[in-house]
Amino acid sequence: MGHAMSKIIMCVDMDAFFASVEQQSNSRLRGQPIAVIGSGGRTVITTSSYEARQFGVKTGMNVYEAKKACPHLIFVVGDNTKYTHTCAELGKIYTRFTPHVEIYSVDEAFLDITGTYRLFGGVEAMGKTLKELIRKRFGINCTIGVGPNILIAKLASDLAKPDGFMWVTPDRVASLLEDLPVKKLWGIGRHTEKKLEAMGITTCGELGRAPVSILRRRFGFIGELLKAMGMGICERPLVIHEEEPKSIGHGMTLPRDIYEREQIEMYVLQLSEMVGRRARKHGYAGRKVSLTIRYTDFHTFTKQTTLPSCTNDTHVIYHSALSILDTIR
Incomplete structure (x- = not known):
């Protein structure tokens, strides 16, 4: 009772997304411990498959540490084009369930299902249908968390990983957080x-x-x-779309602090592709590229650079963002 009075927000979080995509695109990698890395010689683990995680392979490890933890670990150079394409296709699936979708990052999305969950037989049935549809279409798993706002929905998805489902109703928030x-x-x-x-x-x-x-x-x-x-309160609305935007941007909160340059560059490339793809989709181009970094103490660094001509090319955006990154001590 009373649940209908609250928002019902669903967080769809892909499990070991990069590694799962690589395993599905190459049958020889399925069921194997793999780690996705950058293209540089000295690199760190961006993500690893659950088979690798059983041996203690973690995001942020360098290649030597990962190989020591799992001697038969297979390294795969990440392909951001592949991941962003899958992200775009996932977005099309989400809109079958609700028009209110925020693609938060390449492997995570928030859906406001307040007005549509009854059409799918309820929240649990809707979540089950969505998980099965993603598994059937892409051969990969996701975890779904549901709550009265994005904070609780995200928390539910984190607690339910991997390949899980958790619905935290408003009356359960206080006891969960205590x-x-x-x-x-x-x-x-x-x-x-x-x-x-x-x-x-x-x-x-x-x-x-x-x-x-x-x-x-x-x-x-x-x-x-x-x-x-x-207290489990979060009033941030979903960012669905902007009509005639003055700027196009994407951001993400990382699951943990990162320090390695190659790891930072991979996230910058993901964001650059998301911005570029969105700009191209709507026919926009711009001359200013802005990079914002928020540290764990909430200190925020923002700087922008002006290009000689308008662009919506991912690589131009990416290299411009890296030039800004180079100015940080």
Whole structure:
């Protein structure tokens, strides 16, 4: 009872997306421990298959560490064109279930199913149908989390991985968050976790009960946002589309801190392709490329560069973004 009064947001998160796509495009890799890497000689693991993860292979490891953990690990050079194409095809499937879709990143999307879930037999039935459709079409698995907002939907998908489904109804939010470590919340990184721990706050329940005045004193206006997150509150709407946009952009929150240049470049390439593809789709081009980086302490770096002529070419956007990245010390 009462669920219909709340928004129902679905987070669709592809499982080991890059590795899964590579395994499905090459039958010899299926069931094998593989790791997706960049094209450089000195490189790090971008993602690994679940077969590799059983041996302790993790994102961010260098090739030597990964091979030590799993001697028979197979390295595959990532193909971003393949991933972004699959992302676009997934978007077409999502819109069969609701017109309200936010493609958040190349392997993750949010769907507002508030007005359509009944057409598919309910939330659980809808989730099952979507998972089966993706598996049948692409041969890959996804995890689905459902909640009253994107924060809880994302949390549900994280907790249900891999190949799972979790629906957190509004009446279950408080009990779920009470003893949950704050680091499990989307957007709270290692540095913020340490700062909260120094204040005696380690669980979401404690964060939600913390006086907002103390949080504001430590984190500025972000303190209010953190308190709301601890209570399971998130008022951010889905970003569906912009009509006649003045700018086209994409962003993503990474699952963990990264420091290796090659790993950063791979994410920049993904975002550049998403921006370029969207611009080309709608017939737009631009001369200014802007790069924004938000650190774990919420400090934000933004800088832009102006091109000699308008473009919507992925590689031009990518190399322009890298030139901005080069200016960061």
